[in-house]
Amino acid sequence: MKKKEAIDYCINLAKNAIENDIRPNPFVGAIIVNQADEVIGEGFHQKLGGPHAEVYAIEQALQNTTDLSQSTLYVSLEPCSHFGKTPPCADLIIRHKIKKVVIASLDPNPKVASVENLIAAGVEVEVINDSTASLLNARFFTNQLKKRPYYILKLASTIDGKIADYAKNSQWISNADSRQYVHDHLRSNVDAILTSYKTVIQDQASLTIRNIKGDIQETNVIIIDKNLELLEKQYENLPIFYPRSASKIILITAKAPSIQLPENIKCITGIFDEQGLLFSSVSESLLEMGYYKILTEGGIQLNSSMIHQNIADELYWFIAPSILNDVNGIPMLGLDEFRGLDKKVQLSLIETKVIDQDVLLHYHFE
Amino acid sequence: MKKKEAIDYCINLAKNAIENDIRPNPFVGAIIVNQADEVIGEGFHQKLGGPHAEVYAIEQALQNTTDLSQSTLYVSLEPCSHFGKTPPCADLIIRHKIKKVVIASLDPNPKVASVENLIAAGVEVEVINDSTASLLNARFFTNQLKKRPYYILKLASTIDGKIADYAKNSQWISNADSRQYVHDHLRSNVDAILTSYKTVIQDQASLTIRNIKGDIQETNVIIIDKNLELLEKQYENLPIFYPRSASKIILITAKAPSIQLPENIKCITGIFDEQGLLFSSVSESLLEMGYYKILTEGGIQLNSSMIHQNIADELYWFIAPSILNDVNGIPMLGLDEFRGLDKKVQLSLIETKVIDQDVLLHYHFE
Numbered sequence: 223m224k225k226k227e228a229i230d231y232c233i234n235l236a237k238n239a240i241e242n243d244i245r246p247n248p249f250v251g252a253i254i255v256n257q258a259d260e261v262i263g264e265g266f267h268q269k270l271g272g273p274h275a276e277v278y279a280i281e282q283a284l285q286n287t288t289d290l291s292q293s294t295l296y297v298s299l300e301p302c303s304h305f306g307k308t309p310p311c312a313d314l315i316i317r318h319k320i321k322k323v324v325i326a327s328l329d330p331n332p333k334v335a336s337v338e339n340l341i342a343a344g345v346e347v348e349v350i351n352d353s354t355a356s357l358l359n360a361r362f363f364t365n366q367l368k369k370r371p372y373y374i375l376k377l378a379s380t381i382d383g384k385i386a387d388y389a390k391n392s393q394w395i396s397n398a399d400s401r402q403y404v405h406d407h408l409r410s411n412v413d414a415i416l417t418s419y420k421t422v423i424q425d426q427a428s429l430t431i432r433n434i435k436g437d438i439q440e441t442n443v444i445i446i447d448k449n450l451e452l453l454e455k456q457y458e459n460l461p462i463f464y465p466r467s468a469s470k471i472i473l474i475t476a477k478a479p480s481i482q483l484p485e486n487i488k489c490i491t492g493i494f495d496e497q498g499l500l501f502s503s504v505s506e507s508l509l510e511m512g513y514y515k516i517l518t519e520g521g522i523q524l525n526s527s528m529i530h531q532n533i534a535d536e537l538y539w540f541i542a543p544s545i546l547n548d549v550n551g552i553p554m555l556g557l558d559e560f561r562g563l564d565k566k567v568q569l570s571l572i573e574t575k576v577i578d579q580d581v582l583l584h585y586h587f588e
Numbered sequence: 589m590k591k592k593e594a595i596d597y598c599i600n601l602a603k604n605a606i607e608n609d610i611r612p613n614p615f616v617g618a619i620i621v622n623q624a625d626e627v628i629g630e631g632f633h634q635k636l637g638g639p640h641a642e643v644y645a646i647e648q649a650l651q652n653t654t655d656l657s658q659s660t661l662y663v664s665l666e667p668c669s670h671f672g673k674t675p676p677c678a679d680l681i682i683r684h685k686i687k688k689v690v691i692a693s694l695d696p697n698p699k700v701a702s703v704e705n706l707i708a709a710g711v712e713v714e715v716i717n718d719s720t721a722s723l724l725n726a727r728f729f730t731n732q733l734k735k736r737p738y739y740i741l742k743l744a745s746t747i748d749g750k751i752a753d754y755a756k757n758s759q760w761i762s763n764a765d766s767r768q769y770v771h772d773h774l775r776s777n778v779d780a781i782l783t784s785y786k787t788v789i790q791d792q793a794s795l796t797i798r799n800i801k802g803d804i805q806e807t808n809v810i811i812i813d814k815n816l817e818l819l820e821k822q823y824e825n826l827p828i829f830y831p832r833s834a835s836k837i838i839l840i841t842a843k844a845p846s847i848q849l850p851e852n853i854k855c856i857t858g859i860f861d862e863q864g865l866l867f868s869s870v871s872e873s874l875l876e877m878g879y880y881k882i883l884t885e886g887g888i889q890l891n892s893s894m895i896h897q898n899i900a901d902e903l904y905w906f907i908a909p910s911i912l913n914d915v916n917g918i919p920m921l922g923l924d925e926f927r928g929l930d931k932k933v934q935l936s937l938i939e940t941k942v943i944d945q946d947v948l949l950h951y952h953f954e
Contacts, residue, residue, distance in 0.1 A: 380932060381905065381951075382921040383749035387929040395929075529913050539747065543935040543951060547895050549922035555748040556915035563753040563761075563917075566746060566910040571945050579937050581949055585747075585909060 229326045232298040235266040243269050246514045248362035250275040252297040254283035262286040276311040291319040298355045300329040303336035312336035322346040326355035330366040361515050370505030371516045377554045378540040384551035396540040400580045405431050412517040414442035418524050419452050428461035440469035446499050448476045498527050526557045537585040595692045598664040601632040609635050612880045614728035616641040618663040620649040628652040642677040657685040664721045666695040669702035678702035688712040692721035696732040727881050736871035737882045743920045744906040750917035762906040766946045771797050778883040780808035784890050785818050794827035806835035812865050814842045864893050892923045903951040
């Protein structure tokens with residue numbers, strides 16, 4: 223088995239996990255290959271608090287043989303060396319005298335990293351830095367390295383990039399299947415949806431997850447609301463304030479409120495400038511509250527400022543087969559500045575998808 | 589053989605033609621099916637002035653049998669009934685006593701149409717109106733029904749729909765492969781390229797076809813130049829004025845020039861309003877000059893006004909993986925008006941294509 227093949231095997235194993243079951247943990251897959259080049263054990267991290275991929279792989283291998291001293295462990299992410307919710311995988315590797323460990327991507331957390339421990343214990347270690355393995359855990363790496371949530375932008379526009387006409391009419395630019403896709407694949411797979419108080423009011427948004435049968439599921443919502451306008455009496459019946467059993471509304475404001483808030487509404491304070499929220503001022507709070515992966519469904523101001531602040535990580539862009547052909551329509555993106563073409567933001571295409579007549583383009587930001 | 593299957597067979601035959609060899613004629617494919625449901629003859633229109641599809645199909649069938657009286661002719665477009673460059677196909681069908689003719693789309697030209705003649709001669713006729721057969725000859729139908737050239741818009745923009753920054757810097761928004769695609773698949777397959785004098789000056793455009801080896805081929809160019817600015821002395825060395833052996837520059841102007849023009853430059857006069865050229869004022873002239881299919885490579889004003897005048901037929905849109913994020917960048921589309929979302933222009937998606945990191949979306953206008 224070639225190295226690249228073995229790593230791809232691990233990555234495909236890792237992908238069997240449902241991210242909602244493991245977050246904030248990363249996706250990890252591991253295999254044990256014996257001297258005869260056979261896979262004798264495999265596994266993936268399945269559940270937060272449950273065994274790591276290496277544990278499954280080693281346990282399965284031990285059912286085949288008691289001697290792993292001539293075996294190689296391939297793993298998509300550096301094994302852990304610390305006592306977290308489970309004992310350190312590095313110890314397990316050392317204990318079973320595994321000959322060699324091939325690692326497809328390093329763990330950015332120095333407390334967790336194990337390469338040095340493994341080498342010190344006489345294990346042969348090879349680190350590959352596989353781009354697919356890194357992309358698989360883009361959310362995890364962003365959380366760890368940038369100490370902030372991973373942000374996914376969702377845009378839906380006409381071909382000419384409009385999300386509403388001059389009078390802000392905006393309903394149903396994308397088709398029903400695209401909107402269902404947002405529920406099934408985007409809203410369902412994040413810790414919260416981020417938007418602005420303006421969008422919540424204007425769209426009368428509830429931001430729930432509605433499955434194809436029409437069943438409604440709650441979501442956590444983070445709303446940028448500098449002056450806490452949503453707490454005004456006139457807005458108390460907005461759809462966003464539906465009765466919540468398990469979800470929360472987080473208001474990001476410039477100044478903490480003096481009044482007592484209902485249990486499911488929390489405020490955190492951030493720093494604002496003339497372009498809006500400085501995301502760096504709330505990143506740590508959001509991570510601490512468990513918001514590791516956030517979907518943004520906002521308007522031009524929020525979308526543009528996130529890109530400007532270099533914190534947009536992924537983009538899902540639904541393009542409807544229509545053209546407004548009016549420069550006064552509301553664009554999906556754009557700050558009012560004078561930015562040269564040399565300062566444009568670069569993205570990488572992940573996938574294209576045709577949804578009925580809409581096109582979905584999926585990018586990550588470079 | 590089912591009817592739909594037979595029609596698709598004809599359409600696929602028709603597509604074997606190279607449009608440059610047949611234009612202004614349509615794509616046509618035909619088959620003869622005998623009583624035993626076998627295809628005993630097939631053909632497609634291959635060359636302007638050459639035999640029609642039905643002739644090939646019937647000739648081939650006659651090599652199998654002398655009796656076609658129990659056979660069915662399937663044809664993707666209504667057979668002709670007039671003496672054009674070849675004798676009428678309807679006569680051939682009647683002469684060989686073909687039992688039944690199944691037609692996938694009608695010919696819009698009443699002089700050419702043959703259904704009535706066929707029925708009068710006792711041939712059983714069935715007309716299907718197949719949407720694929722109609723789409724195949726969209727250019728032909730537009731020429732015939734709307735008495736104007738078929739217009740293809742080419743746009744290349746960032747994700748946020750910009751073709752240049754605030755200072756009009758625009759070079760290389762799309763990648764090298766996308767630009768080569770324009771040469772190989774768009775410029776190569778039209779009768780002329782349409783643009784404005786502004787674009788010709790600003791982009792220092794030559795608008796030739798450059799193949800992958802770097803060989804240059806001339807193209808006809810139609811330039812909207814109301815006041816014939818391009819004839820000013822200061823512009824005489826623009827790249828567009830390269831020495832032309834076989835191609836022409838057509839200037840569309842408000843007023844014919846009084847001076848003698850070089851042989852390869854022609855002027856036609858059109859009517860202009862404050863938004864620019866009224867295309868209806870030059871449609872017939874362009875058709876008469878042999879410009880049946882035109883590729884537009886222009887700026888916001890030309891693109892938008894063609895859509896506004898409802899004469900854009902197809903769109904090829906190259907999307908580069910970048911975002912300018914500046915509302916002051918130059919957009920690819922948009923008039924300065926106040927158009928409601930209910931007035932948006934609808935398109936249909938034909939194809940999506942990934943070209944390296946660019947995405948090409950191909951639509952036709954509804």
